[in-house]
Amino acid sequence: MTGPTPRPLGEVMREALPTYEAPESLRAWARAQAASEEQWQPRARARPSLSRFAYAAGLIAALASGWAGERIYRSRTESSDAQKFLITALVDTHVRSLMADHLTDVPSSDHHTVKPWFAGKVPFAPAVPELQTQGFPLIGGRAEFVAGHTAAALVYARGLHKINLFIWPSSAGDSGAPKAAYDGYSLVHWTDRGLTYWAVTDAAASELDAFERAFRESSQ
């Protein structure tokens, strides 16, 4: 009878000891840190060490998300200051909602629970479709105040990613670019029957298109 093969300690350890994935909230927060650091770098001063700085920004982006691509803020050149402000506020609110356990005030996958919860909290009645079958399970809702709007935020999941859908009554200036990307977050915007919708996520932009379709079809 041959005895069991001796195995190196390291192998046994790697089998026995888990490696941990950083929580999504921490990842999102790190990404936001990297982004804000980049934002506050004065261009002129960064210039002599531009490659070093570009490397640093890239490293931090990679630390945060594995996404080492270029910083994208397409709407910066295409849209008004008001829209830039709005997009920044939406992304900030999205990131903040992923930190510190404040994703939902009403955690529920049941639209009969989420929809009535908004009564008295926002001055309109948002549609709250369940999109489980389309691959976007409802996680819950919360009340938000975003860039001067009292908004309903609906939270849906896409795999491990979260989608925040912000809804408020439309006003005259609410048209604008239907899509934006900011610091790796994607945004989609539409208006429907007097309400303005903004969806924000760190999932791929194509997922947001599918989400918009699913939401609009289900809320007819």
Added chain:
Amino acid sequence: MPHLNAAYTLARYLTKDVSEAEDATQEAILRAVRYIHTLRNDGDARAWLLAIVRRECYGGRRQRIDTVAFDDVPELQLVDKGTSPDTAANRSILQHRVREAVSALPDGLRETLILRELQLCSYDEIATITEVPLGTVMSRLSRARARLAESLANLVTFEEGYG
């Protein structure tokens, strides 16, 4: 992504606590962002970040620098003593015991062993990260392995090998 997970994993093993690990990683990222310009060599980014994480985990607590003489560090081989060593039950008992034994190690030994066996850092990197001379890394590794051998003595047989 690998750096953030490596940072968080190290924090989990050093603090042995989920929320402390998150706090330490968060503080470390703040520092990393602020002091990125002090990073000399791009290839050292991971070790550099792990060193920051480690300092945050200990929260400024001063580590005793031990000065045990340089040892050669033999790799240890484990032989499972169970009658049917490959059964899932035996494996999971062994894994549980390894976790407990690692968790029970003193900080200096645990961090060295984790960096070496789990994060696969070089001895030089470990010396940098844990701020001790190379000789101390070697002796800590040797002692950490001896402690594990002791804790797991009734489950496995250790043979010295150089694998």
